[in-house]
Amino acid sequence: xxxxxxxxxxxxxxxxxxxxxxxxxxxxxxxxxxxxxxxxxxxxxxxxxxxxxxxxxxxxxxxxxxxxxxxxxxxxxxxxxxxxxxxxxxxxxxxxxxxxxxxxxxxxxxxxxxxxxxxxxxxxxxxxxxxxxxxxxxxxxxxxxxxxx
Numbered sequence: 001x002x003x004x005x006x007x008x009x010x011x012x013x014x015x016x017x018x019x020x021x022x023x024x025x026x027x028x029x030x031x032x033x034x035x036x037x038x039x040x041x042x043x044x045x046x047x048x049x050x051x052x053x054x055x056x057x058x059x060x061x062x063x064x065x066x067x068x069x070x071x072x073x074x075x076x077x078x079x080x081x082x083x084x085x086x087x088x089x090x091x092x093x094x095x096x097x098x099x100x101x102x103x104x105x106x107x108x109x110x111x112x113x114x115x116x117x118x119x120x121x122x123x124x125x126x127x128x129x130x131x132x133x134x135x136x137x138x139x140x141x142x143x144x145x146x147x148x149x
Contacts, residue, residue: 028141035134039127046127057116064109068102076102 076098083094 031141032138035137039130039134042130043127054117057113060116061110061113064113068106068109072102072105 079101080091080094080098083089083097084091087094089097
């Protein structure tokens with residue numbers, strides 16, 4: 001103990017090392033809690049955006065299916081009757097052609113709905129980006145705090 005050097009504290013430095021660690025840890029914990037609150041708020045906003053973006057395609061799909069179920073069968077039977085009468089197709093051939101036309105119309109409506117849903121495929125990209133940035137910050141803070149302690 002004879003060879004140890006005495007440390008001289010600067011004037012006004014009354015905090016013990018334990019108090020410094022406690023205040024640093026408290027500040028760090030406060031920052032982590034603030035980040036968690038901000039992350040939760042961003043998740044809430046992204047969820048609202050996601051719901052808003054998804055609503056229109058579902059409405060299109062709903063009305064597209066309603067039209068397909070309600071009006072298209074009548075139009076397809078009319079098409080079959082016209083093909084039978086004016087193109088001299090048999091009634092079976094006319095119905096087959098009407099079936100293919102109906103399937104094409106239905107596929108086009110569902111493709112439009114699918115395309116609209118694909119455009120909004122990554123609704124939580126902001127939340128994910130912020131989460132990654134917050135984790136990097138947290139890791140860096142823990143590393144820095146570990147060096148200080």
